[in-house]
Amino acid sequence: MRAPLLVLHGDADEVVPYRQGRAVFDAAPEPKAFAAIPGAHHNDLLEVGGETYWRAWTGFLAAHVPGW
Numbered sequence: 001m002r003a004p005l006l007v008l009h010g011d012a013d014e015v016v017p018y019r020q021g022r023a024v025f026d027a028a029p030e031p032k033a034f035a036a037i038p039g040a041h042h043n044d045l046l047e048v049g050g051e052t053y054w055r056a057w058t059g060f061l062a063a064h065v066p067g068w
Contacts, residue, residue, distance in 0.1 A: 004064040005032040008056055010040025010048065033060050 005028045009021035018036075025034045035056035037049035046053050061068040 001028060004060070006056065006060040007032070007034045008037060008045055008049070008053065009034070010037045010042065010045055012039055013042045015042035031064065033063075
């Protein structure tokens with residue numbers, strides 16, 4: 001992969017274990033960012049993550065999308 005990568009992962013994900021999300025992140029080349037969402041499952045990152053979720057997205061977009 002040669003594009004910037006943002007991995008958002010709930011630490012309570014029962015579908016894709018947290019360690020697998022970290023493994024994908026660790027194996028990817030830069031540029032990359034990882035945001036853990038405490039208490040989030042597979043389908044509730046936004047609801048549980050709130051500000052952490054949006055901070056990760058906006059920071060990632062600001063770093064990689066001109067004019068953001």
